Amino acid sequence: MSLVKQAFKNSIPALLCYFPLGIVYGTLFKQQGFPPLLAPLFSMFVFAGAQQFLALTLVAAKCSLLTLCLAVAPLGIRNIIYGISMFERYKKFPLLSRSYLAFGLVDATFSLLQMGPQFEEKQDHRYCLLLTFWIHLYWILGTFAGIWVDHLVTLPPGLEFALTAFFAASSVEQFRKTRDARPIWIALLAGACALWIAPQSVFLVSVAIAFAASLALPLQPERAV
Amino acid sequence: MIVKALITMALVSFCIRFSPFLLSSKWTKARIFKKLGATLSPCLLILLTTHQLQDISLLEAPYGLPEMGGLSAVILSQWKMKNIVLSMCLGVACYQLIQYFLG
Numbered sequence: 001m002s003l004v005k006q007a008f009k010n011s012i013p014a015l016l017c018y019f020p021l022g023i024v025y026g027t028l029f030k031q032q033g034f035p036p037l038l039a040p041l042f043s044m045f046v047f048a049g050a051q052q053f054l055a056l057t058l059v060a061a062k063c064s065l066l067t068l069c070l071a072v073a074p075l076g077i078r079n080i081i082y083g084i085s086m087f088e089r090y091k092k093f094p095l096l097s098r099s100y101l102a103f104g105l106v107d108a109t110f111s112l113l114q115m116g117p118q119f120e121e122k123q124d125h126r127y128c129l130l131l132t133f134w135i136h137l138y139w140i141l142g143t144f145a146g147i148w149v150d151h152l153v154t155l156p157p158g159l160e161f162a163l164t165a166f167f168a169a170s171s172v173e174q175f176r177k178t179r180d181a182r183p184i185w186i187a188l189l190a191g192a193c194a195l196w197i198a199p200q201s202v203f204l205v206s207v208a209i210a211f212a213a214s215l216a217l218p219l220q221p222e223r224a225v
Numbered sequence: 226m227i228v229k230a231l232i233t234m235a236l237v238s239f240c241i242r243f244s245p246f247l248l249s250s251k252w253t254k255a256r257i258f259k260k261l262g263a264t265l266s267p268c269l270l271i272l273l274t275t276h277q278l279q280d281i282s283l284l285e286a287p288y289g290l291p292e293m294g295g296l297s298a299v300i301l302s303q304w305k306m307k308n309i310v311l312s313m314c315l316g317v318a319c320y321q322l323i324q325y326f327l328g
Contacts, residue, residue, distance in 0.1 A: 045235035076241035083245030085262035165316035187271035214264035
């Protein structure tokens with residue numbers, strides 16, 4: 001199987017999540033009264049699901065650009081953590097492709113690259129680029145499809161669950177690889193604490209708690225494979 | 226305004242995501258980054274999962290049962306069969322079925 005096909009095959013879970021979500025974004029964009037053709041440009045150059053949705057509301061409410069930046073930046077914190085974990089793998093690649101890979105390192109890219117097959121360096125470079133490209137394309141095409149739809153589409157509850165299922169399956173694969181149960185406990189406890197102390201911004205607070213806990217814990221010795 | 230927002234957000238998004246790659250590799254070999262990579266990244270995947278579920282209510286019908294059923298199906302199927310698309314389909318089907326019968 002060629003690398004293009006293999007990357008496509010491995011990116012199908014992202015297709016199932018990002019394409020429908022892109023449609024929802026496109027319709028919402030149009031419904032807010034913005035020029036529809038800008039929607040795919042947002043998806044192409046910003047490529048950040050939650051931030052794009054948030055920006056729609058803020059721009060419609062005529063917030064300043066500074067407010068916009070301050071509101072969307074915290075949601076990008078997890079991308080920095082993805083970047084840190086992919087640093088070693090990406091650092092050998094040329095600057096231009098490293099820039100694209102860094103830009104395209106969203107939730108789905110990160111989870112799929114974590115579980116992906118192992119290649120030697122040159123192959124791995126192409127595989128990372130292709131997988132990132134496919135995922136980026138689904139998001140852009142979904143948005144395109146969305147601006148063609150006339151009425152507002154809301155995500156059917158089943159599809160919303162598809163994204164949850166995708167992250168859950170990725171977590172299982174991660175556990176299979178590391179056999180380290182501590183991240184599971186940290187995440188669950190951090191989530192519960194955040195829900196208790198800051199119900200308004202559960203995700204950010206739980207990431208902060210998990211961050212602190214990860215630093216406090218000793219490194220697990222590497223498993224002999 | 227929307228065009229300015231597009232340019233600003235594109236820059237913010239790129240700068241945030243590229244920032245870790247500006248570090249020198251001496252830095253990232255440090256224990257602190259190894260720890261973050263090894264523990265925090267799996268944590269994030271789980272937090273993304275639970276983040277999707279935070280709005281369900283355990284006290285009102287259907288008591289979060291569709292989510293719990295769907296999630297169990299995904300985890301079991303992924304652990305046994307290692308096919309992520311299949312696990313997603315099974316999870317969504319299970320979720321929909323429970324919702325249909327309880328809702």
